[in-house]
Amino acid sequence: MTNKEVAELAGVSSAAVSRFLNGGYLSEEKRERIAAAIEQTGYVPSANARILRMKKSDTVGIVLTKSDESTLSGVTAGLEKYLFAAGYGASLAYVGDEDGADFNAMRSMLERQIDGIVLISSAPVPGNLELFERARVPIVIVGQHARNRNCVRFDNFGAAYDLASALGCTMESRVAYLDAGKRYRSFGSDRRRGFLAGLERAGVPEGHVTVVTGGFSVDEGYYATKKLLAAGNDYDIVSCATDAMAAGAIKAVRERYGTVRRGKRPRVTGFGNDPILQAVAGPLPTVRFDYEECGIKAAEMMVDLLRGDVKSVTSMVLGYKVVGI
Amino acid sequence: MTNKEVAELAGVSSAAVSRFLNGGYLSEEKRERIAAAIEQTGYVPSANARILRMKKSDTVGIVLTKSDESTLSGVTAGLEKYLFAAGYGASLAYVGDEDGADFNAMRSMLERQIDGIVLISSAPVPGNLELFERARVPIVIVGQHARNRNCVRFDNFGAAYDLASALGCTMESRVAYLDAGKRYRSFGSDRRRGFLAGLERAGVPEGHVTVVTGGFSVDEGYYATKKLLAAGNDYDIVSCATDAMAAGAIKAVRERYGTVRRGKRPRVTGFGNDPILQAVAGPLPTVRFDYEECGIKAAEMMVDLLRGDVKSVTSMVLGYKVVGI
DNA sequence: TTGTAAGCGTTATCAG
DNA sequence: CTGATAACGCTTACAA
Numbered sequence: 001m002t003n004k005e006v007a008e009l010a011g012v013s014s015a016a017v018s019r020f021l022n023g024g025y026l027s028e029e030k031r032e033r034i035a036a037a038i039e040q041t042g043y044v045p046s047a048n049a050r051i052l053r054m055k056k057s058d059t060v061g062i063v064l065t066k067s068d069e070s071t072l073s074g075v076t077a078g079l080e081k082y083l084f085a086a087g088y089g090a091s092l093a094y095v096g097d098e099d100g101a102d103f104n105a106m107r108s109m110l111e112r113q114i115d116g117i118v119l120i121s122s123a124p125v126p127g128n129l130e131l132f133e134r135a136r137v138p139i140v141i142v143g144q145h146a147r148n149r150n151c152v153r154f155d156n157f158g159a160a161y162d163l164a165s166a167l168g169c170t171m172e173s174r175v176a177y178l179d180a181g182k183r184y185r186s187f188g189s190d191r192r193r194g195f196l197a198g199l200e201r202a203g204v205p206e207g208h209v210t211v212v213t214g215g216f217s218v219d220e221g222y223y224a225t226k227k228l229l230a231a232g233n234d235y236d237i238v239s240c241a242t243d244a245m246a247a248g249a250i251k252a253v254r255e256r257y258g259t260v261r262r263g264k265r266p267r268v269t270g271f272g273n274d275p276i277l278q279a280v281a282g283p284l285p286t287v288r289f290d291y292e293e294c295g296i297k298a299a300e301m302m303v304d305l306l307r308g309d310v311k312s313v314t315s316m317v318l319g320y321k322v323v324g325i
Numbered sequence: 326m327t328n329k330e331v332a333e334l335a336g337v338s339s340a341a342v343s344r345f346l347n348g349g350y351l352s353e354e355k356r357e358r359i360a361a362a363i364e365q366t367g368y369v370p371s372a373n374a375r376i377l378r379m380k381k382s383d384t385v386g387i388v389l390t391k392s393d394e395s396t397l398s399g400v401t402a403g404l405e406k407y408l409f410a411a412g413y414g415a416s417l418a419y420v421g422d423e424d425g426a427d428f429n430a431m432r433s434m435l436e437r438q439i440d441g442i443v444l445i446s447s448a449p450v451p452g453n454l455e456l457f458e459r460a461r462v463p464i465v466i467v468g469q470h471a472r473n474r475n476c477v478r479f480d481n482f483g484a485a486y487d488l489a490s491a492l493g494c495t496m497e498s499r500v501a502y503l504d505a506g507k508r509y510r511s512f513g514s515d516r517r518r519g520f521l522a523g524l525e526r527a528g529v530p531e532g533h534v535t536v537v538t539g540g541f542s543v544d545e546g547y548y549a550t551k552k553l554l555a556a557g558n559d560y561d562i563v564s565c566a567t568d569a570m571a572a573g574a575i576k577a578v579r580e581r582y583g584t585v586r587r588g589k590r591p592r593v594t595g596f597g598n599d600p601i602l603q604a605v606a607g608p609l610p611t612v613r614f615d616y617e618e619c620g621i622k623a624a625e626m627m628v629d630l631l632r633g634d635v636k637s638v639t640s641m642v643l644g645y646k647v648v649g650i
Numbered sequence: 651t652t653g654t655a656a657g658c659g660t661t662a663t664c665a666g
Numbered sequence: 667c668t669g670a671t672a673a674c675g676c677t678t679a680c681a682a
Contacts, residue, residue: 042455042456042459042460044432044435044436044460045436046377046436047433047436047437047438048372048373048374048376048377048437048438052371052373052377057373076419077419080419089433091416091417092416092417092419093415093416094398094402094405094417096402108372108414110369111369111371111372112373113371113372113373130367131367131369217600218601218603218604219600243601244600244601247600247601247604248604250604251604251605251607274601275542275543275544275572276568276569276572276599276601276602276605277601277605278543279547279572279575280572280575280576280602280605280606281605282576
């Protein structure tokens, strides 16, 4: 069913149908006839033809690099909310670890003429951004810092620093830190560096701190902690780069020390908003971020970019809240 | 940058460029010249023009009705994996509770000429399916039963029945069930009915069973349980329709009975694969579904539909595993 | 207010 | 093997 067919049925020109759809000059009488024809035929206009003609899609592409589940849905919710309100659509693509998956997703968005792209990534930003630059498509990076690029991210370093400072460690404390891996700047190295700096500030001697690097899943947190404890050392604190790892760590700690809090049982800390962990392990020292706000800010930045009322590159850093101490 | 411009630069016709991109007859010499021109210009073909011309997009739309977070990412992962392998793209849209959000998302997919649509929904399937029927766009429903429609779902009734049967309840047992709400057939009424049937089978008298209906979040599980226990009754079992609710229930139980398992402290059961809950509350009786397989099956069904090698409507019911008993 | 017609970037047909 | 050309469905001058 096309424009033209509807027009014929209604006894008007195809231009009239287009005007009906987009709000142009039209007599009340034709308006009704067209409405009836559309209703009758179930006509759905072709977005592709429109985009082709208009050379823009009023749509923003969102590419999510798979990582921490809960983060993503909060951020996208915020993004979509703001974008819709501003009259834009959103087109999502999840990408996993497969080779080149991010490139494919980004390219396919370009092919579909998205007007802007938001990259949500915990790993280093892919090198394929030139693609968008050449096409003059504005880019907003979420969750990472990128030199001279528009980005919105959380202050992971500061959050980890404050968390470490709030734990009440002394010169005697023994602390283990479970790092999420070098590949991930935001919840990997930023948190690790912040945490270690915080400990140093608190006066914990370097020799009392053990850092273990692994993945960010529950299982990886579990095995890393298990190994650590099996080595025969006692820790006052086992700090984890993510809530998922913390869940694994808690399991390992309980297996070793029993379920009751006493004596040498280490305290576990996490990082994130996981409500299930909060309920079951609480009060657990952790850090909360407002993911939805992050999405909103990113969307706002994008919309400003699209509307052209922005001149310079902005890098926005969002705050955090240390809880459960 | 367009087809034609690249063609000029390479000194060939636009048809040749098209053949280069889609693999048609082309001399090695021109092939090279075109490749060079594309490289040089950063040309990206327009998917919209192609779709307009071809009248198909080789893309499947996936509409996710917001609900249980963890479910979704597993199902979409399975869907995308299979679809990509079969040569299709996927286009995601998350929709929340806002009025008409699902309709808008579905319509916009139609406007973009998706070749098929997968609806992932825990609430009743929206009435807007005629849209797709009129457009002859195949539909696969995930997570719900829908009369005379292609669908893939889990056996929620059976799972809840088996879970109830496995709990070792006797004629003396007191059981509370936290229902997730009538709006949700799959994890609402199906699970409730299955659970109650299982209890009956196990010989638990109806009078010993309390059903409370609420939402499916951690908090709602917490408050419902708290209220239940504050009423002064003791329960042997508090069964929850979702793992999130179970997390809340566990918190409430601990607040009332302390953290040690003994005496009248009720056992809590959940429903789902939440790894964090498993680690921290385990072993917790719960039911596991293979979400990724669900996505794969749905994609398989869709691809069969698209390829036309399928005649009748299929309704597929996937199994489950009761664990943590 | 309304209709005509050109053009958006592809691909497929068809003649060379 | 190659190139000209029509057509896909829509919007928008421009002319009426």
